[in-house]
Amino acid sequence: MSDENVLDTRIDRACSRLHAYFTSGATQKVTARIDALDRLHSAIRKYEQQLFEALRVDLHKAPQEAYMTEISIVLQEITLHRCNLKKWNRPRRAKTPLFMFGSSSRIIPQPLGVVLIIAPWNYPVQLLLNPLIGAISAGNCAMLKPSPYAPSVNRVIEKIIAEVFAPGYVEMIEGGREVNTALLARRWDYIFFTGSPALGKVVMRAAAEHMTPLTLELGGKSPCIVDKEANLDIAARRIVWGKLLNAGQTCIAPDYLLADATIKEALIERLVYYIRQYYGDDPQKSDEYPRLVNRAAFERVASLIGQQGSVIYGGNVDPADQYIAPTLIDHVTPSDPIMQQEIFGPVLPIIGFDKLDQALHIIAAGEKPLALYYFGKQEKGRNVIAQTTSGGACINDTIMHIANHRLPFGGVGHSGMGKYHGQFSFETFSNLRAVVRTSTWIDFRIKYPPYPTLKLLKKLIR
Numbered sequence: 001m002s003d004e005n006v007l008d009t010r011i012d013r014a015c016s017r018l019h020a021y022f023t024s025g026a027t028q029k030v031t032a033r034i035d036a037l038d039r040l041h042s043a044i045r046k047y048e049q050q051l052f053e054a055l056r057v058d059l060h061k062a063p064q065e066a067y068m069t070e071i072s073i074v075l076q077e078i079t080l081h082r083c084n085l086k087k088w089n090r091p092r093r094a095k096t097p098l099f100m101f102g103s104s105s106r107i108i109p110q111p112l113g114v115v116l117i118i119a120p121w122n123y124p125v126q127l128l129l130n131p132l133i134g135a136i137s138a139g140n141c142a143m144l145k146p147s148p149y150a151p152s153v154n155r156v157i158e159k160i161i162a163e164v165f166a167p168g169y170v171e172m173i174e175g176g177r178e179v180n181t182a183l184l185a186r187r188w189d190y191i192f193f194t195g196s197p198a199l200g201k202v203v204m205r206a207a208a209e210h211m212t213p214l215t216l217e218l219g220g221k222s223p224c225i226v227d228k229e230a231n232l233d234i235a236a237r238r239i240v241w242g243k244l245l246n247a248g249q250t251c252i253a254p255d256y257l258l259a260d261a262t263i264k265e266a267l268i269e270r271l272v273y274y275i276r277q278y279y280g281d282d283p284q285k286s287d288e289y290p291r292l293v294n295r296a297a298f299e300r301v302a303s304l305i306g307q308q309g310s311v312i313y314g315g316n317v318d319p320a321d322q323y324i325a326p327t328l329i330d331h332v333t334p335s336d337p338i339m340q341q342e343i344f345g346p347v348l349p350i351i352g353f354d355k356l357d358q359a360l361h362i363i364a365a366g367e368k369p370l371a372l373y374y375f376g377k378q379e380k381g382r383n384v385i386a387q388t389t390s391g392g393a394c395i396n397d398t399i400m401h402i403a404n405h406r407l408p409f410g411g412v413g414h415s416g417m418g419k420y421h422g423q424f425s426f427e428t429f430s431n432l433r434a435v436v437r438t439s440t441w442i443d444f445r446i447k448y449p450p451y452p453t454l455k456l457l458k459k460l461i462r
Contacts (some may be wrong), residue, residue, distance in 0.1 A: 007175070011182055014143065014171040018114045021168030022141040032091050032392060034082055035433035036136050039164045041078045044071065044129075047156055051125060058124065058374040059246065060291040069245065070125040073403070077130050082139040088137075088426045095267050096436075099461045103438040109430040111139030112213075113189030118180065118203070120195045121147035121250040121293050122344075127217075131192045132170065134425025140190070144172040145183055148294050159203075176438050188212050190429060194251075197414055215418030215428055217251070218411050219342050222369040223252035224398065225359050225384065227376030228262050234396065236270030237376040239348075240278060242373070242398030245324055247290040248346040249297070254398055255343055256332070258359040261352040268328065268350065272313050275326045284316075284323050289422065292322045292345060301345030305329070308336035309349060334362050356380070363388055368413035373398045391415050 042053070055061040055070065057131040094105040115135050119128035128146050144161065146154045154174055157209045161172050173179060180355060184191075184206035191214040193203045200216045201293060207214045224242075226235050243254050259267050279286040292298040301324055302317045314327035324346055332338060332349040339349065353359045363372070373392035374381040381395035391411035402409055408419035420428050446452050446460060 004178075007179065007182055011173065011179075011186065015114070015186060017168035018143060018171055021166070022111075022114055026452075027136075027139045027141060027169070030086055033139055033149050034085055037078050037082050037085075037133065038164065039127075040133070040136070040356070041075060041082070041159070043160045043164045044074060044078075047160055049411070050156045050159075051153065054150075054152060054156050057434070058150040059151040059249075059293060060289070061246065062288040062290075063100070065288065065290070066125075066333065067243065069272055070123055071311060074129045074133070077405055077421065077425075081133055081426065084423065085137055088423055089433075094434075097462075100438075101365070102307065102442045103436050105177065105436045106437070108433045108435055109138065109426070110433050112429060112431055114141045114143070115190040115192060115429060116143045116145065116183060116186075116188040118145045118183070118191070118193045118195065119147060122246060122251070124150035124153040125157070127194045131194075131215075131420060131425070132199075132240050132328070134420055135190075135192075135429045136170075137426050138429035139170065140429055142170050143183065143188075144170065145179060146172070148174060148176050182204075190214065190423055192418075192420075193217065200416070204458035215420065216416045217409075217412070217418070217420075218370065218414070218416040219251040219344070220338070220369040220411070220415040221342055221372040222252055222362050222373070222390070223359075224373040225256050225356075225375065226257065226259045226267055227356060227374070228260040228379060229377045229380070230263070231396075231415050232263060232267050232270050236267060238396075238398050239269055239375075240274040240326075241418075243274070243348050244278070244289070244346050245293060245399065247324070249290070249293065249344055250399070251344075252392070252399055252402060253344075253453045254373055255369070256339065256349045256351065258351050258353055258362065260356075261354050264350070264352045265398075268312065271328060271348075275313065277321060279326065283325055284318065285322065289326075295319070295322065295457060297345070297357040298322045298324065301343065301347060304338045304343060304345075308338055314346075339366075356384075360384070360387055368411070368415055368445075370411045370415040371399075378385035389413070402408055 003188040048179040052063040052066050079234045089109055092107040094107055096103050096105045108176050117131045132142055152169055161170050177185040187210040191207050191212055194217040197218045200218045224239055238256055279289045283289040305315050305327055309329040312328050314325035314332045316325040327347045328350045332351050367389050368389045370391040370451040372388055372393045374384045374395050401407055408415055411421035
């Protein structure tokens with residue numbers, strides 16, 4: 001039997017188990033879902049140290065960063081679902097118009113069925129398990145497809161899945177693009193994909209073949225504006241943290257910096273100061289500075305350095321270690337190659353502006369980003385938010401909108417579609433079914449032929 005046939009057989013058997021388990025009704029009871037979430041929470045705590053070690057191997061993440069950006073986010077998400085699931089799952093009353101007198105309306109959440117979750121490598125715990133929490137909370141069964149570029153993490157998660165979930169409740173299959181292709185050829189009740197816009201188009205085309213609804217969590221060039229009234233010390237501290245978290249391999253990292261020309265040089269001085277504060281004069285020796293995930297990622301990001309602008313800090317690379325130093329590039333223009341793609345690495349291009357409208361014009365000329373950051377006066381920040389579009393935004397901060405599980409997280413336009421986290425995850429993986437119940441003790445004849453006059457209908461139906 002060929003490798004392709006072996007893969008197809010393996011996927012078909014896993015799909016059969018998933019459909020059988022969902023059809024059995026085992027996921028319908030809210031108590032069963034809560035129990036599954038409790039077991040998942042306990043298992044993550046049990047394997048926490050192994051996850052730390054695996055994240056160190058795959059991405060050189062420090063345990064503190066791994067906990068803050070991976071483990072804690074998943075545990076908080078479970079807790080939120082665990083505490084609110086009964087309320088979220090209750091049928092909700094909806095107002096019924098007067099012309100439907102005798103009827104009542106409800107919104108009843110129901111699970112979609114068997115869902116496919118495809119996750120990336122940059123946050124291999126959070127971005128695989130957070131969608132799974134929503135799928136389980138809503139009563140679905142799930143096929144998990146993690147990235148092959150985080151193999152150590154995958155081995156630990158495989159243990160967790162096997163320990164927590166019965167076969168057919170959650171299945172997990174690893175592999176490269178051939179596995180993605182085989183999975184996307186099947187029909188699913190929902191697809192949740194996190195990755196690049198280029199791969200998002202592939203997923204969307206595959207979903208269209210079966211009319212499968214989906215969420216696309218993509219990325220893009222998230223701008224960061226620093227206005228002349230900004231607190232430069234706070235701005236630099238938060239920009240450096242947000243940009244260099246996971247060595248810039250974060251979909252909502254500040255991708256490029258737009259700085260008012262009057263404060264640009266002072267801001268650059270503070271950026272350099274905080275890079276040294278966080279990681280020392282040689283970040284390669286820091287235990288807390290991550291690495292690029294693989295050689296291909298390293299070469300792509302390294303190739304962006306020196307093509308345009310002036311490297312004013314960093315620029316050092318080590319192919320053997322997949323290390324790229326925190327790098328600042330000044331005198332960049334919007335037409336430069338580095339501004340044509342998401343950087344996804346520890347390189348920050350800087351563009352000066354004389355008037356805020358110039359910065360907003362640069363942002364508007366590009367695709368709609370996943371995040372937008374503004375540092376300056378709160379009132380001006382609110383105006384910037386009103387004049388721009390992005391999946392999420394922060395005023396005087398970076399990244400932190402992802403930390404509030406009561407906020408929807410997701411993109412818009414080129415940066416994605418669909419929202420999740422907290423109740424938004426529950427609703428993403430649910431069919432919010434509209435149900436009207438009508439009594440039989442009264443039956444108005446105006447809706448039946450022969451109809452009354454149009455004038456009368458207009459008076460009654462408003």
